[in-house]
Amino acid sequence: MKITWTPIQKQRLSELNASEAQQEMFFASLQDRDRKFQEQEHQLVVQGKRRLQELRDLKRRPSLCILEQELVTALTRQGFVQVVTPTIITKSALAKMSVSDEHPLFSQVFWLDAKRCLRPMLAPNLYTVWKDLLRLWEKPIKIFEIGTCYRKESQGSLHLNEFTMLNLTELGLPEEQRLDRLKEYAALVMNTVGITNYALEMTNSVVYGDALDVVKEIELGSSAMGPHPLDDKWGIIDPWVGIGFGLERLLKVREDAQNVQSFGRSLSYLDGVRLNI
Template structure:
């Protein structure tokens, strides 16, 4: 016989971030399956308790915070300036990004009232900063932000309503260097996150059109370059590159976890460990 885990067992393994090998085991009988499930669940629970003990005794900070600090250090050492912008943005800012009432992303936005929402992306605020910084700083202008974004995402192992984005941009570089620069920036982030063997794939974004995505099994980051049709809305004429990453997804791949919920802000998980163990 080729007996696999029950739906409840699969759900429990996902909660406990079981490995692929553990999740794909097959058995000759239900009795064997249930016995092995109890053994594997006990192992995963023990591993979780050890991780929580490490967090308490030595680590002191969740992996999401550690990754954010590493990225800040790596980017500032390369000449990027960190910025902090508002979480609440205007409907007009989204419209400048082409996210109007008929846009696919519009229905995923958390609206506070008819004119304000929680930002679903960092780009509108960075565009706004570009316009002023062009008057104040010499080019190229290199800025980045790490901040929380909000979307009414479909439920699943790869999506969060509240997630942490890194968006790094460089404005005013030679146009013929944009592709190479995007590859360099992707490598900088992935090396800092400790992820290798990723791919760069051309695809299409609902906001930017053609993009270059960073992929390792799942999409980890997405990039764009200008001049771009959106630039006119912001008065931007210089060539630019930008690339954004979801930090929880980076952690999920780095730690070979099974669901992104365990990597983010949560009252159910702490540093990827399910607290009902």
């Protein structure tokens, strides 16, 4: 019989960001296991305290905030304009995205009342801003938003109820350039974050259908392009591209963390470190 960590020990190691190899160890005896757990826990606590000390003395800002600023700088240098839109949106705006009562995403929405909810995505607001900017600016129109989204996701190492999205979009570009532009923008974001050796894979989105995903171990970003059937509901007729990334997932992969919660908005973690150490 193989002896492994107890569920409580494994949970503690996961909270302390132990590696997958550390969490999957086997032991010759219970005494050997418990002794090894004390050693591993002590090492991880020391590492966590060191990181918190670096945060206080050097960084002064969590990685999520630093990454957001780095992305803003990189995108604005490439001609993108940042927008800031409301986190409360209407049921009718979601319906324009095809998220009606029967849609798989509908049950994940945090509803405030019968007509308003916390946005599960940035796209409805960006469509709205597009529509007005088409009257005011020459094409192409390149805008982006970094903001909080909310979904009743299943809890696990990859999901958060409250997460930070980056969506960057270009409206009014030549249709034949769309795929190349998506690859270019994926590279811009991934280079800014500092993640290499990622893959681009075709997959299926619950809203846009066929989509080009950015993948390294897990899905980090997903893209879409138009013209698309949804465009008619917003009065959009020009070709466009858009690509979105979850910032907490980007940090999880870059920092080789064991769960996405450690880099999210939390009372239990600070900059990837469990506070009950």
